[in-house]
Every structure is written in C-alpha cells, then in structure tokens.
Amino acid sequence: MKAVAIRTYGGPEGLVLVDLPAPRPAGGEVLIAVEAVGVAGADALIRSGALAAYGFEEGFVPGSEVAGRVTAAGKGVDASWIGRRVWAFTGTGGGYVEQTCVPLEQVLPLPPKLSPVDSVTVGSSGAVAHFGLAHAHFAPGEAVLVRGAAGSIGVMAVQLAARKGASAVAVTTSSAERGERLRRLGATHVLDRAGDGGPDAPAGYDVILDMVAGDALPSFFDRLNPNGRMVAVGAVGGQPPADFGTTLMAQFQKSMSFATFSAATVSTADLQAVRRDQFTAAARGDLTVVVHDVLSLDQATLAHRKMDAGEVFGRIVLTP
Structure with a gap:
C-alpha cells in the first residue's frame, strides 16, 4: 500500500511517498480502508x-486520525463492523496511509450525514477544544480569548465557547478576512496577533486558550483578569521563553494560573463520548465543519507547505 513517511527531518520536502506492506488486524483491531486523513x-x-527527543525517528508515518470503511476484523471483534463507515484515532502517528489497523476502542461509527472528510476535521480538534476549555474551568458568562483561532482547534474552540455562554469570545488572527470568518463562527471581537483590537475589546479575559505558545506567550498574562486561567493546548509557534514564569510571578496578587493540556491525559471513553456528541452536532449542522482544502495523499508535501506558510484556515484533509 502507499503511505507518506518522513525521510528526513526539516521542511515539507522531507515527506516522501513510500510502499509499505498491507496491514492485517490483530486481535481486538479492525482494518480500515482509509478515505480521509486529518492533517494536524x-x-x-x-x-x-x-x-x-520524544522518539519520533526518521521513517515515521505521521497522522493521528483517519476515516473510512472497515474491511476486516481481528479476533474477538464482531464481524458486523465489516462494511461500516468509521472514524478512528491512530495514536501519535500512522495515519498517512491507504489502510490501517486500529484497536476497536479507538473507533467510532459515523452518523449517516457526516462525511469522512468532515469527521477528520472535527474528531481530534473538537475534543481538544472541549477538554481544553474544561481544563481552564471555563464557566458561562466568562470572557474567553482564543489565541491562534484560525487553526482547526481554534475554529472549534470559538464555536464551543460561544455555544457554552461566554460573555465574549475574542480571537487573535492574521487578517481582517479571517476575522470575519471567525465572527461568523461565534467570535465577538477580532484582535491582531499581539492581542490588540481597538477600544471595544474586553480589558481582560477569564480564560485564554492558546494554540501558539512561542516568544509572545508571556505578554498574554497581562491580558488575564484576576483569577484568570491560561491553558496552552499547542505550540505551533515554538516553545515559550525559558523564564516565562517570571512574568506570571510578577503579577502574584492577581492569582492567575497557567497550565498545559494534552488529550493524552483524558480517558479513551471520555474522549470518544465527546467525539460522538460532536459528530452528531456536526451532522445536524449545529457545529460548523471548516475544511481548508482536500488534497490527495501524494500531495502531503503541499499540505505541509501550506501549514508552514500559515495559509490554513480550519483543516487540510488528505484522501488516498
């Protein structure tokens, strides 16, 4: 089968199309003929x-979520799964492929009106946005800032915060056009990347959900209200300065807090329950699915070039 692997670390040109042996499901697994791959x-x-440093070696196949149709079932799996349309979490990688084997507990059936492309746009990003807000102890009536809102997690976080009763949903983004698209998803205030946005923007925020991190992260502590919480759910802008905690300590009397969040700390059962609800909401049209582009598997390099250039609004999907 065809797959995309990392030949060399570095730029998108390090991704190459390779041939791998077709997989066979082990006990408790299903084999999925992949129809869509989410690019994260x-x-x-x-x-x-x-x-x-976390063990990702050259030759690694990236991709953490896929959707398609079950074509075989391993020992212990009910044969009724064969032929079903499903979404699946492949772990930290292994999704840029034509076929993959996944443990059944990481598989969800798709609602009839939800396409494979839409499911890999919502599946992981929606769960991270949901649990990221929960990790920040967000409550209705609080003001939320979503930093880096144009990505797939940010797009979902804006919608969820608005649906859950935020008093304001501010976003940082790179252009007025993106800002208008985010307003249509529920944003009430559009800020520039530094967090500035005119006299009507909230003076402070109870919750900041941050996808970016990077050098500018400490400057956003100044935008937290007393008892405000910032949660980093990504680091697309790189690591923050090593001494970023000193900025937080300098405002000790405001009782602010900073935390990180990874979906790896949430049980599979809880993640799947949220995904199931969000798939249903997306199929009904209650959640807007934002697909930036659909490219073929052999265009993975182009997909990564678009991400590196900051062109993507929502999610790119690959189709084998």
Whole structure:
C-alpha cells in the first residue's frame, strides 16, 4: 500500500511517498480502508524534528486520525463492523496511509450525514477544544480569548465557547478576512496577533486558550483578569521563553494560573463520548465543519507547505 513517511527531518520536502506492506488486524483491531486523513499541526512539528527527543525517528508515518470503511476484523471483534463507515484515532502517528489497523476502542461509527472528510476535521480538534476549555474551568458568562483561532482547534474552540455562554469570545488572527470568518463562527471581537483590537475589546479575559505558545506567550498574562486561567493546548509557534514564569510571578496578587493540556491525559471513553456528541452536532449542522482544502495523499508535501506558510484556515484533509 502507499503511505507518506518522513525521510528526513526539516521542511515539507522531507515527506516522501513510500510502499509499505498491507496491514492485517490483530486481535481486538479492525482494518480500515482509509478515505480521509486529518492533517494536524502536530504532524508538522514531528516532521520538522522538533519532537525527535520524544522518539519520533526518521521513517515515521505521521497522522493521528483517519476515516473510512472497515474491511476486516481481528479476533474477538464482531464481524458486523465489516462494511461500516468509521472514524478512528491512530495514536501519535500512522495515519498517512491507504489502510490501517486500529484497536476497536479507538473507533467510532459515523452518523449517516457526516462525511469522512468532515469527521477528520472535527474528531481530534473538537475534543481538544472541549477538554481544553474544561481544563481552564471555563464557566458561562466568562470572557474567553482564543489565541491562534484560525487553526482547526481554534475554529472549534470559538464555536464551543460561544455555544457554552461566554460573555465574549475574542480571537487573535492574521487578517481582517479571517476575522470575519471567525465572527461568523461565534467570535465577538477580532484582535491582531499581539492581542490588540481597538477600544471595544474586553480589558481582560477569564480564560485564554492558546494554540501558539512561542516568544509572545508571556505578554498574554497581562491580558488575564484576576483569577484568570491560561491553558496552552499547542505550540505551533515554538516553545515559550525559558523564564516565562517570571512574568506570571510578577503579577502574584492577581492569582492567575497557567497550565498545559494534552488529550493524552483524558480517558479513551471520555474522549470518544465527546467525539460522538460532536459528530452528531456536526451532522445536524449545529457545529460548523471548516475544511481548508482536500488534497490527495501524494500531495502531503503541499499540505505541509501550506501549514508552514500559515495559509490554513480550519483543516487540510488528505484522501488516498
């Protein structure tokens, strides 16, 4: 089968199309003929070599979520799964492929009106946005700032915060056009990347959900209200300065807090429950699915170039 692997760390040109043996499902697994692959910011970080210390070696196949049709079932799996349309979490990688084997507990059937492309746009990003807001102890009536809102997690976070009763949903983004698109998804205030946005913007925020991190992260502590919480759910802008905590400590009397969030700390059962609800909401049209582009598997390099250039609004999807 065809797959996309990381030949060399660095730029998108390090991704290559390769031939791999077709997989066979082990006990408790299903074999999925892949019809859609979600392209995530984490894939680009792995490809760049930024996460090499975590055991990602050259030759690694990226991709954490796929959708398609079950074509075979391993021992212990009910044969009724064969032929069903499903979404699946493939772990930290292995999704840029034509076929993949996935443990059944990581698989969800798709609602009839939800396409494979839409499911890999919502599946992981929606769950991260949901649990990221929960990790920040967000409550209705609070003001929320979504930093880096044009990505797939940000797009979902804006919608969820608005649906859950935020008093304001401010976003940072790179252009007025993107700002208008985010307003249509529920944003009430559009700020520039530095967090500035005119006299009507909230003076402070109870919750900041941050996808960016990077050098500018400490400056956003100044935008937290007393008892405000910032949660980093990504680091597409790189690591923050090593001494970023000193900025937080300098405002000790405001009782602010900073935390990170990874979906790896949430049980599979809880993640799947949220995904199931969000798939149903997306199929009904209650959640807007934002697909930037659909490219073929052999265009993975182009997909990563678009991500590196900051062109993507929502999610790019690959189709084998």
